[in-house]
Amino acid sequence: MDFTPTEEQTAARELAARIFGDLSTHERLTAVGTGSDGELWKALCEVGLLAAVEDIGLLGLVLLLEEQGRTTAQVPFAASCVYGLLAVSAHGSAEQRERLLPGIADGSVVMTGALPDTAVRAGAPGELSGVAPVVPWLRDATHVLIADEEQKLWLVRTADARCEPVELTAPWSAGRLILDAVPAEQLGGAGAYDDVLATARTAFAGLQAGVCAGSVARAVAYTNTREQFGQPLAAKQGVQLRAADAHMDTEAIRVTAYEAAWRRDEGLDYAAHALTAAWWASEAGQRVVHAGQHLHGGMGADLEHPVHRHFLWGRQLDAYLGCGSELLQELGESIVHGEGEGEGDA
Template identity: 30%
Template sequence: MNFELTGDQTAVVDLATSLFREHGSDDHIRALHEKDASIDRPLWRKLSETGLLSIALPEAAGGAGMGMLELGLVLQQQGRFLAAVPLWTHALATLAVGTHGVPALRESVLATLLSGERPAAIATELDARAGLTATPSQQGWLLDGELPSTLLEPWHGFLLALATTPQGRRLFLLDLQHVAPERTSGRLTDLQTVCTLNFSRVFVAQDCVLDAPALDWLWPRMACCVSALQLGVLEEALSRAAAYVSERHQFGRPLGSFQALAVRAADAYIQVELLRSAQLQLAWRIDQGLPCEAAARVAKHQASQAGHIVGHTAQHFHGGVGADLQYPIHRFYLKSQAQSLIAGGAEAQLAHIGRALADTDIAEYIHE
């Protein structure tokens, strides 16, 4: 079986690498951090102009007609350069509207989403119970409740969020120009803005709600994107750590030649390759229309576990300089830890897998 990338996929990787490298030098990223800038707007415009924002959207809806595998390849390159753009949330929200929005919603917002003029965020807490309730009202819905720990920048124009309706849990696309919940904002260690959003009888139009299958559709794709971005972050962090201990000498020998470091580096490398396999399998299953809930949980678990192991390993290999807030490897560490927690950490994924195993015939679960 041939596992090599196709010509089109290679072209996508080359284009993404070129753009992210242009806007992803260590000096450029450090300057953004020093300015507390969480979004690189010139890079965002380049992504829009080249069509990478809509790479997974069907051609009929104005996209490139590729899939989650290609989007994952782009996100992997973003992770390698720590590019400060909300690519995965915007790409998924756009895809959700294009495939699960009613015609009126697609007609009103899809062109804006495709342009990237107003990026879209996603309230990533989709498990357990929804933080919002949606009550039918004349020509629309009234939203009440709280969305905690939502990654939302002031620049975002849309938010894809979960709410409980009388008919069950549904996804809503909220236009933040017209929907203004109360915000309590803070910053994560990797400079992303995180908000608690409080809704009190906030009106949204009837056509803001996506169709019922959208919720089950969204989670595996979220796991796929987060895992791909994490893969790029960890791959580059480990590469830099390996180069560092190969160049630094102690007792007349490279640090990397000492057995303790070599074994730990091998363990970290295995974690990265496990994540690569899990992420690629998940992307392939999604694109092939195969069951993917189990694969999504495994990939997200591995993204969180590898984030902890590889992130710490790469930083520790740099010794005291790894703790320097201005040194590049520290930014990779911060990003890997933030990515580990999005949409639930390793323990949360294991809990889901355990419940699924308890409720499902083991042979059927393994076959999936």
């Protein structure tokens, strides 16, 4: 395995870091509130970062999402890339790819996903009915990739459905999707659902790695400048140990996400690796963002402090697409049934 980024991946990551760092500031996030940052979204699309994902692969996307997570930038970047660009590229028909990919790449088509648990059923041919109770970034989306009860994937235009705002722990512009014989088009066939879900778990683990890295960085900066009894808090052994544990947890999330993403890009089986990355993102992620707040002392309890956003995002991500115990059970069942033992696993 070689997780060394290519020149293209490195260039894209550096560009993403600059844009997120310049535009996703504490002041701008405060002004945006719980909505999305339209100006930031426009900037990302104009420089071609969404379009680049088709070339730099899932590992490249994970690198970009780390940079988004560091700044908790409020844009549907992960959702539109995972449920849109990568899903349509991998499983769409030639006609679907030609029709949808250009709009996803330039940001005029914004995709999100309603996976894995929905109460949606396919009725008459090409029609869906039911409810997806919580869909992240639904208020920004033009299309939703949704799974029915048989785990078939369908594309639905939000303009054809009813969308009600829902507030989540993190400010993800979420909504409730209500379908009543809404027209839909199928995306992919057998195996598409499993691949998209594994891709999403890997990508959002990368996002969690960035959220955690940002939380740790803020805690380190704070404890190095905050003094107690004439010494910085960072000089205390207890603070050092807590920060070190948080750093190691963050690295575990990062490396497992890299491995899963690399394997997908190489055409290897990666389902078990995606579950592993998602488990670390859930279990370790909540430890890290709690530690980040704790290391800020009383400041960590301030809801207006920047570190609180990392806490909210970390807690949202620790249960998104499956909490730790659910993921561990799914991973155990896949091992029992001999799944995830494809070539290259020796």
